[in-house]
Structures are given as structure tokens and as C-alpha cells.
Amino acid sequence: MITAGQSNTDNIYIREASSESDLEESLRTIKASFITVAKDFNLMEEDNPSNPAFTPLSAVNFRIFTFFPAIDFQ
Secondary structure, three states: OOOOOOOOOOOEEEOOOOOHHHHHHHHHHHHHHHHHHHHHOOOOOOOOOOOHHHOOHHHHHOOOOOOOOEEEOO
């Protein structure tokens, strides 16, 4: 997966997330994107289970959405 600070995108391509590790990486990205706001507002998983910061891998495995991560193939 690419990182936010990556500036060279010449070797980047997008494909469907098809493996367990792809889904885990996608979930880490989603959670990291939402956890800062959850912390700022003192949101807890018990009170806000639908917040993406608290999404379990089982929800991603359920495949409600298809993930298409950007991959650096260097």
C-alpha cells in the first residue's frame, strides 16, 4: 500500500483487495483515518460501535464493500 507521505506515484496501481492481508491493511488505513477524530471527541467503541475507527476485521470480511487499495510495486 502507499503511504500518505509518498510523493512518487510512478509505480502505483490499483487492484481489488483479494487477500486477508490486503483487507487487514485496508482496515488499518480506515481505522487510522478515523481514530484521531474519535479521540478528539472522546468516542469509545462501547458507545459508538458504528464509527469506522472501531470496525472489526469480521465486518470487512463480510464484504459489504469491495476495497481497491493503491499498491506500490517497486
